[in-house]
Amino acid sequence: xxxxxxxxxxxxxxxxxxxxxxxxxxxxxxxxxxxxxxxxxxxxxxxxxxxxxxxxxxxxxxxxxxxxxxxxxxxxxxxxxxxxxxxxxxxxxxxxxxxxxxxxxxxxxxxxxxxxxxxxxxxxxxxxxxxxx
Numbered sequence: 001x002x003x004x005x006x007x008x009x010x011x012x013x014x015x016x017x018x019x020x021x022x023x024x025x026x027x028x029x030x031x032x033x034x035x036x037x038x039x040x041x042x043x044x045x046x047x048x049x050x051x052x053x054x055x056x057x058x059x060x061x062x063x064x065x066x067x068x069x070x071x072x073x074x075x076x077x078x079x080x081x082x083x084x085x086x087x088x089x090x091x092x093x094x095x096x097x098x099x100x101x102x103x104x105x106x107x108x109x110x111x112x113x114x115x116x117x118x119x120x121x122x123x124x125x126x127x128x129x130x131x132x133x
Contacts, residue, residue: 029067031058033104034078034087044106047089050074052097074101 026037033046048055050071058069058076066079073093079086089101105112111120 029060029069029078031060031069033069035106042107044104045087046104046106047071047074047076047101048104049100049102050091051095051100053095 028035033044035042035044037043047069050073055071055074058071061068061070063077066077068078069076073091074095075090075092077088077090079088095101112118113120
């Protein structure tokens with residue numbers, strides 16, 4: 001799985017505006033974020049703010065071991081690992097107006113916990129997983 005990102009670029013071609021994967025699991029990474037589709041289910045993930053500053057106009061960058069969205073002082077990245085896809089952020093400077101990152105999750109698969117600190121992802125076939133912030 002570690003070479004999945006490099007293989008993805010070889011198969012579909014990495015362009016400046018987006019990277020896409022077709023097959024049973026379809027994914028598209030663009031400056032607007034990541035959208036994954038499988039068996040009629042869809043999930044979108046985008047980082048929309050760093051502190052009190054909205055993030056606009058990201059640039060897609062293909063690094064040797066990961067895909068990145070460059071948001072100025074914030075780099076959002078995805079890396080293939082042996083257990084799946086890892087999503088993370090690298091800050092070169094503190095966020096202005098606070099230390100939080102705001103994410104937007106789109107799709108019918110997402111249920112945000114009452115506390116706002118966690119989310120449950122459930123596919124239409126009943127598979128689910130929970131994440132905590």
